[in-house]
Amino acid sequence: MSPLLIAVATTAVAVTYIAFVLGASVQRSQRATTRRLAGLQTHQDIMQQSLVERALMPAFHRIGAIGMRLTPAVWAGHTRSRLVKAAWYPVIDEISWAAVRVVAIVVAAVAFLALSRYATGSQQILLFAVCALAGWAGPDQLLNRRAQERVRAIERDLPDIIDLLVISIEAGLGFEAALDRVVQHVPGELSEEFGRMLQETRVGVSRYEAMRALAARTDVDDLNSFILAMNQADTFGVSIGRMLRVQADEMRTRRRQRAQEKAFAAPVKMVFPLVLCIFPSIFVILLGPAAISIVRNLAD
Numbered sequence: 309m310s311p312l313l314i315a316v317a318t319t320a321v322a323v324t325y326i327a328f329v330l331g332a333s334v335q336r337s338q339r340a341t342t343r344r345l346a347g348l349q350t351h352q353d354i355m356q357q358s359l360v361e362r363a364l365m366p367a368f369h370r371i372g373a374i375g376m377r378l379t380p381a382v383w384a385g386h387t388r389s390r391l392v393k394a395a396w397y398p399v400i401d402e403i404s405w406a407a408v409r410v411v412a413i414v415v416a417a418v419a420f421l422a423l424s425r426y427a428t429g430s431q432q433i434l435l436f437a438v439c440a441l442a443g444w445a446g447p448d449q450l451l452n453r454r455a456q457e458r459v460r461a462i463e464r465d466l467p468d469i470i471d472l473l474v475i476s477i478e479a480g481l482g483f484e485a486a487l488d489r490v491v492q493h494v495p496g497e498l499s500e501e502f503g504r505m506l507q508e509t510r511v512g513v514s515r516y517e518a519m520r521a522l523a524a525r526t527d528v529d530d531l532n533s534f535i536l537a538m539n540q541a542d543t544f545g546v547s548i549g550r551m552l553r554v555q556a557d558e559m560r561t562r563r564r565q566r567a568q569e570k571a572f573a574a575p576v577k578m579v580f581p582l583v584l585c586i587f588p589s590i591f592v593i594l595l596g597p598a599a600i601s602i603v604r605n606l607a608d
Contacts, residue, residue, distance in 0.1 A: 372410070474553050488506055523535045
């Protein structure tokens with residue numbers, strides 16, 4: 309082999325090695341710079357958070373994790389379902405809710421210890437019962453009340469929203485366009501759920517699956533009936549406008565029946581306050597002076 313070829317080969321190998329070393333060095337520098345920038349961005353994001361988000365929320369989640377270890381696994385799924393129905397999930401998940409329950413029990417215990425000094429005997433027993441009930445069942449009652457209020461709001465708004473859908477569809481809009489118009493102009497719990505359903509359909513989820521997810525999130529009988537009718541209309545090719553008009557009449561009838569049911573139940577609910585609170589006061593006012601006069605006459 310000639311000296312010229314050896315020199316050329318040596319030079320090529322040297323240049324390749326130097327280029328490889330420089331390329332690896334540049335890549336390491338880029339990765340290090342990217343990590344530093346990511347660290348600075350994360351630090352900046354953390355510093356922009358409030359004190360509650362930086363300090364209290366991690367501790368809150370750790371307390372929730374401890375509470376989750378002391379509860380059955382079935383409780384987590386049941387609690388997640390209730391939080392979804394109350395529209396608090398994922399802002400509050402099952403771990404956060406476990407932390408809420410632990411904190412409520414601790415606060416109730418502290419309140420009992422602080423107030424028990426001012427109570428004696430039966431008062432302490434009553435105070436213990438009240439604090440234990442508030443700490444153990446208070447958060448669950450709050451969650452159940454929120455879920456019930458949301459169900460009532462959805463049941464109240466559903467007939468009006470279906471009426472608007474009927475008007476929009478008869479005016480020439482498609483179902484998605486009519487639903488988008490209703491979501492933009494009608495506030496409320498049901499409009500937010502329909503807006504989420506529209507977002508799911510826009511990212512590629514079928515309308516059937518989006519409506520099934522909506523039914524799972526809300527679990528309202530009237531809305532489930534409406535979703536079932538919509539899916540059947542899509543399957544069998546029924547006119548959506550005609551189906552919506554029938555659904556609107558049915559929902560309006562159900563709302564009137566619920567109002568009548570509450571009106572019929574009102575007299576029964578008024579019996580106990582009347583007997584326990586109002587009637588004794590009336591008896592004292594009417595019979596008190598007569599009783600005093602009778603006692604005085606007998607004494608004389």
